[in-house]
Amino acid sequence: MIADDNETWLLEAGHAVIEKRVAAGGLPHAPRERLIHCLWVADYGMRNAGDLATAADLHPLFREDGLAAARELALPCATAAFGLSIDELERNYFELFDGIIAEIKGRASA
Numbered sequence: 001m002i003a004d005d006n007e008t009w010l011l012e013a014g015h016a017v018i019e020k021r022v023a024a025g026g027l028p029h030a031p032r033e034r035l036i037h038c039l040w041v042a043d044y045g046m047r048n049a050g051d052l053a054t055a056a057d058l059h060p061l062f063r064e065d066g067l068a069a070a071r072e073l074a075l076p077c078a079t080a081a082f083g084l085s086i087d088e089l090e091r092n093y094f095e096l097f098d099g100i101i102a103e104i105k106g107r108a109s110a
Contacts, residue, residue: 006101007043013104014040031072032104038066038082039100046093052086063089075103 017033017040041062045055055062063082070078077099081089089096 031069035069
């Protein structure tokens with residue numbers, strides 16, 4: 001799959017999760033939605049600022065929440081990625097991105 005397709009998918013899926021979150025008045029509760037939100041936050045920081053500092057500003061526990069959601073969904077690529085240190089995740093983010101998206105898409109009904 002073309003990387004731009006995955007970027008577009010994440011933007012659209014993240015937007016839908018954020019809209020649902022706003023309508024419900026809080027953070028998403030389903031593990032898949034939480035993982036999408038955490039990945040969207042990380043992606044926003046990496047693509048716009050080149051690091052994860054912005055992600056931490058948007059969602060201070062994005063890494064921990066992403067890791068918990070990935071574990072709940074039994075997604076090994078996402079679990080490994082969100083289990084990395086911030087520095088390691090920053091260094092490897094773009095190499096890990098497509099694999100994480102593929103896992104999330106594979107769990108469309110979860």
